Amino acid sequence: MSREQLIEDLKRQIVAQLNLQVQPESINADEPLFNEGLGLDSIDALELIVLMQQNYKIRLVNAEDGPKVFQSIGTMADFILENQAEQN
Amino acid sequence: MFITAASAISPQKSFRNADGFTAVPLTGGNRLLCSEPDYSSLIEPKLIRRMSRIIRMGVATAIDALQQAGVTDPSAIITGTAYGCLEDTGIFLKRMVENKEEMLTPTAFIQSTHNTVGAQIALMLKCNSYNNTYVHRALSFETALLDTMMLLKENGTSQVLVGAADELTDQSFIILERFGLFRKQPAGEGAAFFVAKASPDAAIAEVKGIRTLINPGTQQVEDAVKTLLQTHGLGADDVQLLLSGRTADTAMDQYYNVVEQTIGNEAAVIQFKALCGEYPTSTSFALWLACITMQGKTMPGMTDASHVRYAVIYNADKSGYHSIMLISKC
Incomplete structure (x- = not known):
């Protein structure tokens, strides 16, 4: 799967899982997920961890990597692709 | 209150x-x-x-x-x-x-x-x-x-x-x-x-008293209604509106018959579950109805809301939980 396709999938999955009141296509891949960006909070962070595990079989082993991985949808996509490559 | x-x-x-x-x-x-x-x-x-x-x-x-x-x-x-x-x-x-x-x-x-x-x-x-x-x-x-x-x-x-x-x-x-x-x-x-x-200023209604009963007999329900009214110096004829939880299900009719016979002769009777359906906290909707009636809103089955000074809400749930509320206009 290409990075662009993965980003589009993540946008749809995140909007559906978190019941966000925005259109997936209106989200910028580099937009911050937390605080001033989409305005997600710590409960959403847990939802994102489970989403990544359920849909892509990728576990976030080190909690301290969280802020970097979940900075934006783009960084999430990079983390997933990186880990999928290692698994293969 | x-x-x-x-x-x-x-x-x-x-x-x-x-x-x-x-x-x-x-x-x-x-x-x-x-x-x-x-x-x-x-x-x-x-x-x-x-x-x-x-x-x-x-x-x-x-x-x-x-x-x-x-x-x-x-x-x-x-x-x-x-x-x-x-x-x-x-x-x-x-x-x-x-x-x-x-x-x-x-x-x-x-x-x-x-x-x-x-x-x-x-x-x-x-x-x-x-x-x-x-x-x-x-x-x-x-x-x-x-x-x-x-x-x-x-x-x-x-x-x-x-x-x-x-x-x-x-x-x-x-x-x-x-x-x-x-x-x-x-x-x-x-x-x-x-x-x-606790104070009456700017109030639209007063909940004067509540009685709750679990698995009562019909006599206990009748006594509870009369006692609630008497506690507040009222008789059955003083109630102008009965908000009754009666439905088409006849299982609890014996209780509703007793309450309606006790206070329903002079009072208009509104079966509130015909308006909101059956659910366990439907008496909250009945209290809202009582409040707007006290503010002058006439309900179906009533000729005039302005004369309503006292209302009783009675509900007999099939689980055996009964409640009686006495409401007055402010």
């Missing part, structure tokens, strides 16, 4: 519509769903995305009641609910089964507890005061009211936000229907909140 504001979301067009309210018998089959407002003007989008229907309905009616009363920081928030947040409970349990008890997301679990409605109201108001939720089947709302009365007796200056909410979901409807609950009466749902205080 004096009521200064009342708000309800029900299968009727009741929300923010006390003046234009026209009670019409509903024809939604055996499942009545609430007529819900646009919540966007009441609840922030960031908060609303996590709220199920019961939370939205409860929060919206609470905010509306507080706005009517001009209260921003109530001294207590007291809620009654029998079923609690069923939609989120269903989502959480379904995921537990589907995911074999692994990788469970937090939101549905957090929102599934019975006290979520009261907690969400407190979070939105940043209210750290007394907050309690009562879960006592068909006496959940009545118990919340009794707690409010005791709290107001302890602290006469306080203003208490008290209400009830119950929702019907696809799953709960199927299960309850299987129990035979809705064979002769439509299932219902709703939320109603009130602002209560």
Whole structure:
């Protein structure tokens, strides 16, 4: 799967899982997920961890990597692709 | 206990519509769903995305009641609910089964507890005061009211936000229907909140007293009604309106017959579940009806609301839980 396709999938999955009141296509891949960006909070962070595990079989082993991985949808996509490559 | 504001979301067009309210018998089959407002003007989008229907309905009616009363920081928030947040409970349990008890997301679990409605109201108001939720089947709302009365007796200056909410979901409807609950009466749902205080200024109605009974005989019900009236210096002829929980289901007719014979000769009788359906906290909708009647709104089956000085709400639930409330005009 290409990075662009993965980003589009993540946008749809995140909007559906978190019941966000925005259109997936209106989200910028580099937009911050937390605080001033989409305005997600710590409960959403847990939802994102489970989403990544359920849909892509990728576990976030080190909690301290969280802020970097979940900075934006783009960084999430990079983390997933990186880990999928290692698994293969 | 004096009521200064009342708000309800029900299968009727009741929300923010006390003046234009026209009670019409509903024809939604055996499942009545609430007529819900646009919540966007009441609840922030960031908060609303996590709220199920019961939370939205409860929060919206609470905010509306507080706005009517001009209260921003109530001294207590007291809620009654029998079923609690069923939609989120269903989502959480379904995921537990589907995911074999692994990788469970937090939101549905957090929102599934019975006290979520009261907690969400407190979070939105940043209210750290007394907050309690009562879960006592068909006496959940009545118990919340009794707690409010005791709290107001302890602290006469306080203003208490008290209400009830119950929702019907696809799953709960199927299960309850299987129990035979809705064979002769439509299932219902709703939320109603009130602002209560100890002093009569700016009040629209007074809840003078409440009696609750579990598995009583008909004589006990008759005695309880008479005692409640006598305690407040009233006789059966002083009541002009009886809000009766009677439905087409005849299982509890012996009780309703007794109450209607005791106080129904002079009083107009309104069967409130024909308007809101059957649900355990439906007496909160009946109290809202009593409040707007006290404000002059004439209900179907009544000739004139202006003469209503005293009203009685009586409900006999099939679980054996009975309640009697005496309401007076202010």
